[in-house]
Amino acid sequence: MLRGLWALCALLVAVPAAAQVEQSTTARADANAPTIASPDGRISVSVTTDGDGRPLYSVSRGGKQIIAPSALGFLFTDAAKMQRNFRIESKASSSVDTSWEQPWGEWKTIRDRHNELRVRFKESKDLGRVMDVVFRVFDDGVGFRYELPEQPNLKTAHIADEMTEFALTQDGEAWWIPGSEWNRDEYQWNRTPISSVPLAHTPLTVKLKDGTHIAFHEAALVDYSGTWLQRVEGTKFKTVLIPSAGGAKVVRGTPFVTPWRTMILSDDAPGLYMSHIELNLNEPNKLGDVSYFKPSKYVGVWWEMHLGTAGWGSTPKPGAATANVKRYIDFAAKHGFPGVLVEGWNVGWDTEWFANGKGFQFDTPAPWFDAEALAAYAKNKGVQIIGHHETGGSPSHYEDQLERGMAFAAAHGESVVKTGYVTDAGQLERVGPNGEPLREWHDGQFSAQHHLRVLEMAHKYRIAIDAHEPIKDTGLRRTYPNWVSREGARGQEYNAWGEPKNAPEHEANMVFTRMLAGPMDFTPGVLSLTGKGGTPILSTEAKQLALYVVLYSPVQMAADLPENYAKHMAAFQFIKDVPTDWEDTRVLNGEVGDYVTFARKQRGGQDWYLGAVGDEQARSMEVKLDFLAPGKAYEAQIYRDGDDADYRTEKRHAIMIEKRRVTAADAMTLRLAPGGGVAIRFKAVK
Amino acid sequence: MLRGLWALCALLVAVPAAAQVEQSTTARADANAPTIASPDGRISVSVTTDGDGRPLYSVSRGGKQIIAPSALGFLFTDAAKMQRNFRIESKASSSVDTSWEQPWGEWKTIRDRHNELRVRFKESKDLGRVMDVVFRVFDDGVGFRYELPEQPNLKTAHIADEMTEFALTQDGEAWWIPGSEWNRDEYQWNRTPISSVPLAHTPLTVKLKDGTHIAFHEAALVDYSGTWLQRVEGTKFKTVLIPSAGGAKVVRGTPFVTPWRTMILSDDAPGLYMSHIELNLNEPNKLGDVSYFKPSKYVGVWWEMHLGTAGWGSTPKPGAATANVKRYIDFAAKHGFPGVLVEGWNVGWDTEWFANGKGFQFDTPAPWFDAEALAAYAKNKGVQIIGHHETGGSPSHYEDQLERGMAFAAAHGESVVKTGYVTDAGQLERVGPNGEPLREWHDGQFSAQHHLRVLEMAHKYRIAIDAHEPIKDTGLRRTYPNWVSREGARGQEYNAWGEPKNAPEHEANMVFTRMLAGPMDFTPGVLSLTGKGGTPILSTEAKQLALYVVLYSPVQMAADLPENYAKHMAAFQFIKDVPTDWEDTRVLNGEVGDYVTFARKQRGGQDWYLGAVGDEQARSMEVKLDFLAPGKAYEAQIYRDGDDADYRTEKRHAIMIEKRRVTAADAMTLRLAPGGGVAIRFKAVK
Structure with a gap:
């Protein structure tokens, strides 16, 4: 069934069928500015070209523009760039609502519900090259990628750089580690204004002034270079592909697709983690039986x-x-x-x-x-x-x-x-x-x-x-x-x-x-x-x-x-008890770089586990236990910071282990010491 | 004579003679931390290696560290990077004080007065490669370059990037245009905190919180790629060589030298312009007779x-x-x-x-x-x-x-x-x-x-x-x-x-x-x-x-x-009168991005010319005319903004042309309209 749905989607968005699909989808306002909205209508993406024929896209959420018109395109080491003199040749849209199972993971079942827009850009002069850009818009974010069809004037793409922009419309805070040849991403995070980020690795997480959280990343990095995000000026970023020893950063014969450029959009930090767009933008299991691995x-x-x-x-x-x-x-x-x-x-x-x-x-x-x-x-x-x-x-x-x-x-x-x-x-x-x-x-x-x-x-x-x-x-x-x-x-x-x-x-x-x-x-x-x-x-x-x-x-x-x-x-x-495979995951609260509380349900079991960690501040947080099965009793086996625990002193070892009986109707106060945390097993009472 | 001095310098700093030179120069405190000061002693550069054998340099001015220990080195596309496991093998220092003439230019005579330190770094393991770093310290700035000698394990350098850092010790303001493939440097300048610069082209000018002005640039870009400056984090920058279509950004057979990395250091903006280190770090005329050109x-x-x-x-x-x-x-x-x-x-x-x-x-x-x-x-x-x-x-x-x-x-x-x-x-x-x-x-x-x-x-x-x-x-x-x-x-x-x-x-x-x-x-x-x-x-x-x-x-x-x-x-x-070749140039005042006043003396003549430009603000500035020859009378032919001149209105055309007799003992008030300027010819009275 899953396979069938995917095949259907593939058919719907197939480029040769673009004209047909066009007729079957809702009419758009303007053939030169295709748009697509998320299933809930809150997020929308618009695509257009400017006076110089630059392909542009923009993203709005709740009617407010989040990403201002931002350029799309490529530099090559052996050919003129693809960045100007384009017109929109065709567009097609489709919808998907399906679910699939992770063999193991944070969630057993993943729902993939999105609307897709495919736009074909064609150079209006010279080489007449074409590129498709495919947008998938979810309720919690956007992914898009380039698809470069086989064509006479682009047989092998020697990509000097991908010129994808992300022009944020607001400043805010950013959490980032540097793009660097060294240290294999082993950094502590910087927290700066968005307008002070230099060259960042991804995921790059930002919180706009209006509270919108965005995490920029990529999905399905296959036979291509990863990207850093280079701030160009103000709050505008662009992709900088990570180098290769050869002249081009990426060498690919057409047809090929790039990784997805992704942005999770959320009202709060927990929503970032709860998004599944990263997994949904990857292809299903191509290996088959992987039962040899047990979490x-x-x-x-x-x-x-x-x-x-x-x-x-x-x-x-x-x-x-x-x-x-x-x-x-x-x-x-x-x-x-x-x-x-x-x-x-x-x-x-x-x-x-x-x-x-x-x-x-x-x-x-x-x-x-x-x-x-x-x-x-x-x-x-x-x-x-x-x-x-x-x-x-x-x-x-x-x-x-x-x-x-x-x-x-x-x-x-x-x-x-x-x-x-x-x-x-x-x-x-x-x-x-x-x-x-x-x-x-x-x-x-x-x-x-x-x-x-x-x-x-x-x-x-x-x-x-x-x-x-x-x-x-x-x-x-x-x-x-x-x-x-x-x-x-x-x-x-x-x-x-x-x-x-x-x-x-x-x-x-x-x-x-x-x-x-x-x-x-x-x-x-x-x-x-x-x-x-x-x-x-x-x-x-x-x-x-x-x-x-x-x-x-x-x-x-x-x-x-x-x-x-x-x-x-x-x-x-607790280490002996805690599972490594989950049926469900909830992020109960959190602020980037400050604290977060997770509740996860054991896969193939009834127990829930809670973990909360903070920062250097002591912190007290009330959490509702409504994630527990209603009407069921649980023994909460609580491993919490001792009352005088503190990461700065020998009292870092102060730990209290205690048990309480709770139900889904209860709430619980979590007290985190400076540098502290709390771990709880909610053991279902038989 | 000039040629003779250069030959002498070359001899003094020749690597094979390093041991000899060592004896003839002032003893340094520590063989592992060579230092060199400017002729006036105000600027000093120290060189060392850290615990991982990273070559580092730092720059102080007036006893205050301006550039914190900053790394030196290279990445290659075909060999392990040169960045760690180095020790200082030798050092040599020398001094130069000479003058030379520009065939035409802003100044006829240019004085080149600097102290030089050459440090040889050698890898302590593996390939045993060596690199020399040569620092020239002037009263108004520092230049340094790498010199990669011919050696068995580095016959051809395929440079993936140059890893030269500039770790400023203070934040402040920066004026920059982006490093970009596009637009050939045709940008208006950004003015942001230093800690908000992303990837900048050079010259990159900064004003530290303590008032120190620094302009980062390079000199003698010959058979090498230019560099951008990438802020890494905080106020630390590093070189990012501009790409080449081939795999390496630079391919050079050893021996070769890189361009000079330069920083002009000044108490104020005018001092930046008055520096000659850019010209002094280039080689003398190698073409010979160029009399076919007349300014x-x-x-x-x-x-x-x-x-x-x-x-x-x-x-x-x-x-x-x-x-x-x-x-x-x-x-x-x-x-x-x-x-x-x-x-x-x-x-x-x-x-x-x-x-x-x-x-x-x-x-x-x-x-x-x-x-x-x-x-x-x-x-x-x-x-x-x-x-x-x-x-x-x-x-x-x-x-x-x-x-x-x-x-x-x-x-x-x-x-x-x-x-x-x-x-x-x-x-x-x-x-x-x-x-x-x-x-x-x-x-x-x-x-x-x-x-x-x-x-x-x-x-x-x-x-x-x-x-x-x-x-x-x-x-x-x-x-x-x-x-x-x-x-x-x-x-x-x-x-x-x-x-x-x-x-x-x-x-x-x-x-x-x-x-x-x-x-x-x-x-x-x-x-x-x-x-x-x-x-x-x-x-x-x-x-x-x-x-x-x-x-x-x-x-x-x-x-x-x-x-x-x-x-x-x-x-x-005025356009008919103004020369294009100068005996002398003075910057009478100025703030980066706000205003500046120049006085320049016609080459082969007695007249001086003054030009001042501002920004969107009206501005009144008093300048002393003490650049004029003492005791001599001049007719000041003044082309100034009309009293109601304003770039925002049709009054942009309001210009007053008037004449006054002045001497070096006088001062003059320059009034700039919004968007305005003033031009004066000081015509020597016969």
Whole structure:
């Protein structure tokens, strides 16, 4: 049925049928200014050309223009730009209202309800090139992309840059991290006036003066470069495609489509997170059966490396030493964690780390790691090892070994592999088509291709991928469900050695920016609240628990050391209980960078879980429990900040664990300490 | 002597001699933190590396840090970046105090007094690459460049980007135009907080909160791409090299040097203009005799095209029609203008304008232009035609005809050619090494090469170049003196058809931004104050006169139509009198974007000229005349705004012309109307 609906849509919007479709859709006011509204009529997009034939679009919400007429087009490295001298040749519109299921996720069922407008622009002189721009307008946002048909004067597009503008009509606040070659998106967020943003990565979240929240991002980044958003002047932004080593940032033969340029529009911050346009603008699952992956938690050999007490290589001692790994397997088995991540297990770490990875072997264990014995030991305990493929920034080298590496992982009972792309060389190393060395950006076209090659090979071996230092997330988990999670933000490791450590507001920033793109393997749960050399983490203990609800990922680590958890067993219970797969998700409240409260319902169960995190301020918030099933009783197992808890003092460890009986008719006051949080399991009473 | 001093400097700073030089210079505090101060000791530069081996420099002025430690380095498309893991291998310092003469210019004699520090950085691992960074510290600013020696692991540098940072320690105001592929720098200036600049072209001028003025720019852009300045966050900027069609933005074999990164430092706006570091950081004249060029004024077939009453091609009628050109020759001869610019004289305009120029012929007159007859007619009248080579944005096509075009110009008595690079294709069209089409930026490496090829060919034919829609000016007129002027900013033509027209503050912005780079052929003097369709120009008549003093160019147009000058003969007298070559220049006062007053002394004469322009505010300023020769009497011929003059009304034409006798002991009150100006000739009394 789903397939049938999609086929119907495809038919409705097919370009050759444009004239027919035109007749079947509501007449528009002016053939030169096509418009399309959201199903609820609140958002509308208008398309036109100006006196110089520049294609322009604008966006209104509630009758108020949000995006002033903004240009569309391309620069090429080998041809005149497509930006002026266009006329609108045809238009077509259609509607979709369908639902689909995530195999795992924040919500089980996703509704996709939108109206679509396709506009064909044709150059009125010279080359007579055409480009289609397709707009999909949802009740909570807009996506649009370019579709460049096959045509005589554009056989291969060598795109120097995409010239898509976003001219906001109001100033306001913005939350952003810089577009940068360095650091793989691992920044804390800037909060500035919109009119002070320089070059920003996406998602870029803004709150206009009138209160409208907008998150700019992209969807379905396939065989194309990711984009940054460059403020041009005032509150006008434009796309800046992320570079490639070749002359063009993107090289594609026609026909092809670009990623969707997206903007979620909402009255408030929670509405940003509740939007599904990112997933809806991706294609359905193209892999088929992905039942080999089960959402689950894991522990592993990781935090001790970041603390510096063990190494990825042999110094000061190998974290992946067989005996040490057994210790983690024992801990996982005892506490019900299905996975044990092992980093530093393979050949190469003593020579290749931060040295471009060319010596890493993905099927050859280091001398200290007995792969056969550990695979058997884990299996016997009902646990599996999560593999680790650190490329050291050399994806070409990794691709050479890709099948061997995945085969090795599968042969050792692994169904999840964590990949990594750390390099201090700046860009990723790639061997070019003629054997020449090339350097590619983490978010460039080559990287977009590479990650999909990895996913397809992993799928062949029934393996899911958790990519670190990855390309940005653009919702491709819908199409490639085995891309279960990734990093792509400043994670817990910065609380080991970061200068500075993650600020208390970090996660409240992330929820409304980075997390709009998709899951993140943040690795929460460091209940010791202690980084390298005994330095304090800027969090309370309860907040570490809340992060399991706040930061969605279908693979979720309990990142601390077993010996540390042994000292925090009461709190650890929440980590043991909390699911990693959800039937439903509600954002109960929130302000970007200040605080947020999530309620999520366990998939395949009756329990709800609540997580709230704040910033450096103490905060008290009342939440209604009307998300609970009406008339049903729940035991609220509450893990909250102690009354004197404070991230700035040793009282960061003050945690109160208490139980209350509640129903959907109740409300609850959540008190967050400075740097604090609260985690609650609402256990359905039988 | 000059040559001898330079040779001595070269010897002192030669890298192989670094160890020796070290001994001969003053001992520095710390071998790992070399420092160098300006001759007056006020400015100092410190160089160091951080814990990750990042090369850093910082700049202080008066003991206060102005530029916080800022990174240096490169990204490559084919190799690991050069940005970390460096140590300082050696350093050397030297001093220069010399003077040299401009063949024409704002000042006859230029003093070059600076201290130099050369630091060699070497990678401590992997490739062991080295780079030298050379700092020259003047009393009024700092320049530094990279010098990449020949070395085994860097034979050819494929530069993806230059990673030079400028981390300002204070916020303040900034005046900037955007870095953009479009519009060839033809913008009005933005005035925003420094912390709100996005991607800026250079010169970028800022005024820090403590009053320090800084202009960031570059010098000696040879065989390299120009740079934009991207604000990264807060008040930190970095270089973003302007793209090339090829993969790398710059491709250079080692050894090579980059352009100088420059910052003029001043207590006030006038001090920015008075700096000579832009010229001093360029190499001396390498062309030899350039006596074929004489600074001079010109009239020509130009404004009527912008008004739309004549065409470059045959519609509505050719401006370059023989009879019309004769009219201009007659006018020039009658009023003493040596040059007559003729646009639209050659084959191609009817088909090639805004169509990439591939049909332009630079040695074939259009049917309406009798080249032989007009050359003879002009010569007979003691006038010469200024040639015009509009490439339509196809420099490759132009290069194919370059020698023929210059030979044609020379054969027709032309000693100045105005070139042009207008295109609506976005970038310049270039035929690549294998015949493939490529698109290059106006400020990219190819353009830098192209302009020098044009200059060298022009010099062979004893022709000077006035480049429009050019690469940015970086002081190369010192090395290639026949590059006499250029455009590269929003000129007078915007007052014909611009939407909007140039604002009253435009020129007060330009003086302290664009004009710091070098001369501009702005084409002032539209005394009719009337654009296309009778629309008003936002200027008073007196201001049009003042621009001849304010905006330096050794070729200076009287841009209005002869029939318009006939109605303004009294004011026109100033245009006839004002020189285009100066012995000395003083900036008497000024604030960026608000107002400025220049006094310039005629080269080879006794007269001084004063020009002051303001913004939309009326303004009264007292200036001392102590620039005049002491004890000497002058007749001040004053062209000032009428008492009720106002750019917003028909009173923009109100001008008062009066004479006074003055001496150096006098002061004078300058009253500027809204949108106004004042022009004064101080004629030495015999």
